[in-house]
Amino acid sequence: MRTYKKFLPDVVVILVFAIISFAYFLVPVTQGKILFQHDASAGVGSAQELTEYQNRTGETTRWTNSIFGGMPTYQMSPSYQSTDGLSQVMNAYHLWLPDNVWFLFAYLLGFYILLRAFDFRQTLAALGSIMWAFSSYFLIIIAAGHLWKVMALAYLPPMIAGIVLAYRGRYLSGFIVTALFTAFEIKANHVQMTYYYLFIILFMVIAYLVKAVREKQLTGFMKSTGVVAAAAVIGIAINLSSLYHTWQYQKESMRGKSELVKKDAANQTSSGLDRDYITQWSYGIDETLTLLVPDAKGGATVPLSKNATAMAKADPQIQSMIPQLYDAIPQYFGTQPGTSGPVYVGAFVLFLFILGLFIVRGSMKWALLAATVLSVLLAWGHNFMGFTNFFLDYIPMYAKFRTVASILVIAEFTIPLLAALALKKIVDEPEVLTKQMKFVYISLALTAGVALLIALFPGMMEPFISDQERQMITSIQGMDGNTANTILSNIAAMREAMVSADAWRSVIIILIGFALLFLYKMKKLRADYMVICMAVLCLVDMWQVDKRYLNDEMFVPKSERDMPHQATSTDLAIMKDKSLDYRVLNLASNTFNENETSFFHKSIGGYHPAKLRRYQEMIDAYIAPEMQAAMQAIAAKNGNMQEVDGAKVFPVLNMLNTKYFILPLQGGATMPLQNIYAQGNGWFVDKINYVADANAEYAGVGKIDVRHEAVADKKFESVLGKAQSNDSTAKVKLVKYEPNNLQYTIDSKKGGVVVFAEIYYPGWTATIDGQPAELGRVNYILRALNVKAGKHTVVLDFHPTSISTTETIAYIAIVILLLAIIGAGYMRFKNRKEA
Numbered sequence: 001m002r003t004y005k006k007f008l009p010d011v012v013v014i015l016v017f018a019i020i021s022f023a024y025f026l027v028p029v030t031q032g033k034i035l036f037q038h039d040a041s042a043g044v045g046s047a048q049e050l051t052e053y054q055n056r057t058g059e060t061t062r063w064t065n066s067i068f069g070g071m072p073t074y075q076m077s078p079s080y081q082s083t084d085g086l087s088q089v090m091n092a093y094h095l096w097l098p099d100n101v102w103f104l105f106a107y108l109l110g111f112y113i114l115l116r117a118f119d120f121r122q123t124l125a126a127l128g129s130i131m132w133a134f135s136s137y138f139l140i141i142i143a144a145g146h147l148w149k150v151m152a153l154a155y156l157p158p159m160i161a162g163i164v165l166a167y168r169g170r171y172l173s174g175f176i177v178t179a180l181f182t183a184f185e186i187k188a189n190h191v192q193m194t195y196y197y198l199f200i201i202l203f204m205v206i207a208y209l210v211k212a213v214r215e216k217q218l219t220g221f222m223k224s225t226g227v228v229a230a231a232a233v234i235g236i237a238i239n240l241s242s243l244y245h246t247w248q249y250q251k252e253s254m255r256g257k258s259e260l261v262k263k264d265a266a267n268q269t270s271s272g273l274d275r276d277y278i279t280q281w282s283y284g285i286d287e288t289l290t291l292l293v294p295d296a297k298g299g300a301t302v303p304l305s306k307n308a309t310a311m312a313k314a315d316p317q318i319q320s321m322i323p324q325l326y327d328a329i330p331q332y333f334g335t336q337p338g339t340s341g342p343v344y345v346g347a348f349v350l351f352l353f354i355l356g357l358f359i360v361r362g363s364m365k366w367a368l369l370a371a372t373v374l375s376v377l378l379a380w381g382h383n384f385m386g387f388t389n390f391f392l393d394y395i396p397m398y399a400k401f402r403t404v405a406s407i408l409v410i411a412e413f414t415i416p417l418l419a420a421l422a423l424k425k426i427v428d429e430p431e432v433l434t435k436q437m438k439f440v441y442i443s444l445a446l447t448a449g450v451a452l453l454i455a456l457f458p459g460m461m462e463p464f465i466s467d468q469e470r471q472m473i474t475s476i477q478g479m480d481g482n483t484a485n486t487i488l489s490n491i492a493a494m495r496e497a498m499v500s501a502d503a504w505r506s507v508i509i510i511l512i513g514f515a516l517l518f519l520y521k522m523k524k525l526r527a528d529y530m531v532i533c534m535a536v537l538c539l540v541d542m543w544q545v546d547k548r549y550l551n552d553e554m555f556v557p558k559s560e561r562d563m564p565h566q567a568t569s570t571d572l573a574i575m576k577d578k579s580l581d582y583r584v585l586n587l588a589s590n591t592f593n594e595n596e597t598s599f600f601h602k603s604i605g606g607y608h609p610a611k612l613r614r615y616q617e618m619i620d621a622y623i624a625p626e627m628q629a630a631m632q633a634i635a636a637k638n639g640n641m642q643e644v645d646g647a648k649v650f651p652v653l654n655m656l657n658t659k660y661f662i663l664p665l666q667g668g669a670t671m672p673l674q675n676i677y678a679q680g681n682g683w684f685v686d687k688i689n690y691v692a693d694a695n696a697e698y699a700g701v702g703k704i705d706v707r708h709e710a711v712a713d714k715k716f717e718s719v720l721g722k723a724q725s726n727d728s729t730a731k732v733k734l735v736k737y738e739p740n741n742l743q744y745t746i747d748s749k750k751g752g753v754v755v756f757a758e759i760y761y762p763g764w765t766a767t768i769d770g771q772p773a774e775l776g777r778v779n780y781i782l783r784a785l786n787v788k789a790g791k792h793t794v795v796l797d798f799h800p801t802s803i804s805t806t807e808t809i810a811y812i813a814i815v816i817l818l819l820a821i822i823g824a825g826y827m828r829f830k831n832r833k834e835a
Contacts, residue, residue, distance in 0.1 A: 018095060028552060033558065045066075066606075067603055083242070103142050107133035110155060117161035124424055127423065135345050151187075152188040159182050161181070163205075165178075166228050185235070196407050199410060204364065241807055253612055259694035275389070281403040282382045282404055289461070290342035291415070301339055306331070314326060333464050349416050351510050354442075440517065464496060568670060582657050585603075585658045621702070626650040629649050682744060688711070711779060760782055765798075
């Protein structure tokens with residue numbers, strides 16, 4: 001009974017979290033709708049071959065040929081038997097709530113566990129959870145379909161809670177919580193978010209070290225550190241299959257170092273992505289004010305016409321003259337290429353964070369401040385390039401992640417945490433308001449005061465018009481200078497109105513929160529009531545902002561996601577070709593930013609943020625230019641492929657066995673066109689040129705006739721040997737196809753080097769008549785094999801043996817964690833019995 005009463009408040013809070021989460025998604029949940037998200041819908045297309053294979057065989061393939069000519073599935077469907085049980089535990093943690101609902105619930109519960117680990121009372125912990133969970137970015141990524149990122153962020157606070165428990169001397173609890181949520185975190189499979197939060201953990205551990213040194217408790221610190229390290233090892237080991245193969249894959253992906261030495265060497269990082277690619281999405285320096293005023297830079301890249309405040313300033317004459325103008329101009333006017341919405345942590349939350357810098361004592365405050373500052377400086381990216389370059393060049397792994405603006409997730413953690421610590425200080429020590437009221441006024445000036453300045457002088461957020469927008473308006477046919485200036489001035493005025501209105505809103509939110517604090521100071525409001533009122537204030541504030549970017553109108557019937565689109569007549573015509581393996585190039589779509597083609601075909605294109613690096617480099621130098629050349633050549637000959645010199649116009653597409661083009665027609669229609677120059681599944685080459693390095697191989701592809709020649713790095717010379725000149729009787733025929741297993745019959749009089757129209761990747765094995773043979777790489781991206789004269793059966797297979805090793809280690813780690821949980825349960829039972 002005592003245990004029941006002890007945990008009843010926590011149970012009540014958890015139920016409240018579930019109700020809040022349901023309430024946010026009430027309309028779509030009750031109507032059975034789901035979000036149609038780009039990343040999620042793209043995943044359906046890219047995973048179609050995987051799904052079909054699993055349904056047919058009951059097994060998981062680690063390779064698919066459905067996108068980018070072929071790639072591993074490690075970062076598409078990281079499923080391993082060792083974590084099946086873990087998935088069930090994760091579902092239980094979410095209370096088996098529906099999609100979207102459980103995302104928000106997991107946000108709330110995770111931060112609640114963290115604050116309870118800091119010894120917060122339940123009501124304060126609930127308030128802190130609302131402050132964190134409703135930060136705008138966390139809802140925006142749900143809308144965008146970045147679900148791995150959502151899960152990773154949801155599990156990070158409880159993982160840190162375990163670390164807090166360990167450093168507070170609760171070793172066994174700390175070990176279990178850290179290990180369990182580390183396992184959850186890694187299972188979520190978003191290395192970038194996990195990596196960013198390691199900075200927070202580092203600063204927090206340093207804070208605990210400083211505390212231990214001051215209090216002469218280094219022995220306890222070392223013991224706690226050991227517990228945390230052991231727990232981390234267990235959590236990592238449980239996910240070793242995913243981690244190891246992700247690490248292995250990243251070396252070959254865009255996140256690994258290119259073997260090419262590029263002309264723009266200064267743009268290359270020592271490992272990972274190019275600098276301009278990494279920093280393409282950099283938060284503007286003045287854009288940081290969105291932490292306080294969400295529309296400080298206009299909000300999201302959505303039409304200006306969708307904002308009522310802006311449209312109240314629209315010029316009717318301009319509307320009548322150019323009816324679609326305000327639909328074409330976005331609300332956002334910052335320096336990023338585009339955005340789904342700002343990072344807004346809550347105006348009153350930011351006020352409490354500033355106040356916490358004055359009234360919270362101890363090294364943890366400085367750790368949180370340091371992490372916050374680091375987050376903001378790194379989010380500026382190319383706007384603060386000296387600092388960014390230092391991290392790109394000297395901080396391990398930092399250069400492997402793009403979209404540096406997303407590192408603001410650190411500030412989105414540290415700001416509400418210090419805000420919550422400030423409130424805890426005020427509730428635990430009410431006299432702090434009397435003794436240090438000046439700090440409250442300073443915090444008010446630094447937040448409400450700044451927001452007031454923006455409200456009164458919104459022009460401080462200029463420029464409101466980008467160079468591209470200015471050029472677009474002035475280039476309209478028949479547009480004179482005076483009219484163009486009138487239009488541009490009106491757009492600027494509309495954006496100013498948006499900024500001013502949102503700034504006034506932040507001022508009001510902060511003043512209401514300040515009034516609650518003042519009433520509490522004057523003993524007109526009890527602590528619990530103050531906390532409840534603040535929870536309502538923060539919830540209403542952030543809920544309203546979040547609904548701008550994740551709202552009921554964004555939901556669609558479930559069927560629209562499960563089948564992104566029905567097969568078109570073009571798709572059906574191509575699918576009549578029952579050849580085992582050929583590729584399709586969709587020239588009627590954004591080829592390298594969609595996976596709908598992959599739902600029905602093996603696509604030359606696709607969408608994935610970490611495609612194979614060599615394939616991307618081939619896109620840049622060969623595939624993309626050949627696509628443009630192919631379109632022009634086909635159009636010039638009115639689609640008569642007999643008259644198109646395909647062998648010269650698009651040789652790389654031919655060597656990739658691109659058998660069909662999908663061409664655009666008027667009105668959004670398409671048509672299929674067979675490429676009679678596609679080279680098939682494999683062929684013998686008469687000559688192979690061995691070159692010194694990757695640059696020579698890369699350039700060499702464009703200098704040879706790929707039908708008869710190949711170019712290879714000299715390191716494969718001992719594997720592939722010499723080519724032989726074969727006549728037309730030499731045959732390479734694919735007789736059996738699985739995404740991870742290809743069987744060929746090969747017949748030739750002389751033997752030699754066979755080039756396969758398949759993407760090379762370490763881990764693919766080959767056998768010739770059942771005997772192991774070593775694959776080589778030619779033409780920068782293709783597999784090749786030396787086959788002797790005569791008739792042979794060749795099998796290419798992708799079943800990495802490393803999986804069995806990593807799975808064994810994972811099972812051992814799971815057993816250790818289970819034993820720790822059982823041991824903790826036994827000790828708790830024993831202690832209660834003795835009491």
